[in-house]
Amino acid sequence: MKRKNVCSWTLQLGSVEVSRRSPVASWLCAMLYCFGSYILADIMLGSSPVDYFQHNSHILLASAVWYLIFYCPLNLFYKCVSFLPIKLVLVALKEVVRTRKIAAGVHHAHHAYHHGFFIMVIVGYVKGSGVALMSNFEQLLRGVWRPETNEILNMSFPTKASLYGAILFTMQEAHWLPVSKSTLILIFTLFMATSKVVMTARHSHGSPFALIESWICHLLFSSPLAGGEEDHHHPPPAGAPSSPLKTKEDLSEGARKRKVKKAE
Template structure:
């Protein structure tokens, strides 16, 4: 902490944590979220065929984390829709991305330099949502660490966790794309961030909330900007996760090999039993034939 103070990073972190996200950063969040919606197969055709369904999908992309968190905490899932300013902003962004003449708005925001700035701004909102979610859960459950982590995780990646519901609105059902089964980088990072903010809230992590917000935002923005610029779908957590999972949970290949060996032995045993049964039956028939020949003689 003394090092941070000597470098004036403490003041910078405090000032950064107080920067309001509405409306500038929120608009960037809506733009990138709905831009990803437009990338989905059939999303453009859906917007022409059923604008209401397309709008609902866009609202889930923008506010799915709030809806899911409210459901988990026992609040009304439509509570956030009382924020008229946010709904109007998100609706305006949806209309411009899908229906702007000559597709001009889409071309501007998807232009890579502009998109990278918007991606970084979106991560600012994501980290704030995680921190607010932890604080909100702590207000309801002071010692519920698991609940705090869960709400922070949902706040940071609720859109991805509700992807199957959003797909249903588009008439698509792909249960194999469940986000929990195949976590993307934002979902994993939101989970790890929720754990860090929960430890900080419980005073187990010797760092102030403003510093944690600053450094975790810097990490998230840097990773997402780099991944977007290089069109990478990998995860910076992969090397560490592979080592830890191998030590703690074993290798999935070993499980598959064990399953294959078990299946092979089971099949081999069944074959031997079947062969023995067939052989016994042949011996029985041979004995019967010999008795009949002897009686005839």
């Protein structure tokens, strides 16, 4: 869904400013958001990362949507696709495409590496969440460096679901899962589309996997339970120092006060 990917990119901090200051950088960032999964998968499988750009119609469609999003008079196009009923339809369609890409990535890797199950999982995962995995490189094009937003460190629901989906499709490809591919695609698509539509309608950024992941991580890795007493992510109490290290401004201020006291 080129339209939905470009719309998602407009929510990134500074994207509108970049579109005004440097249209070329803005267009490149939009193309990365549209085709990042194909680029990463091609690199991993030894193909040229520009292979997908031979599809002129896809590039022209994505470019047209990018132009309308940022330069349409009165922001009419953006307001239209941001209207909640239309947005929910686009979100659902995007998850349909995501499932198809995960299945295609696993199938492609299976042909190249018949017994490379980890490779199948990784390629399927990249095909489903390549947009998010490319976000740090896209930030560099916008002149922003925010390593704390690394998708591996802070996995969103679509990224986690892509990983779990890649595992399921790999198991099906290896005949470890007694279900046909078409049935698995249908079930996984319904789950993804329903989850994303509900989360978008409720403006929620949570994850349906949160409770299960919390218990599994607590059991296997001794991680604190979500919302438990051992959670170390609570903000520090009021008045507590944020860091034992003083900044240069603090040191210079202290030195200035000592000089004033000596002068007195």
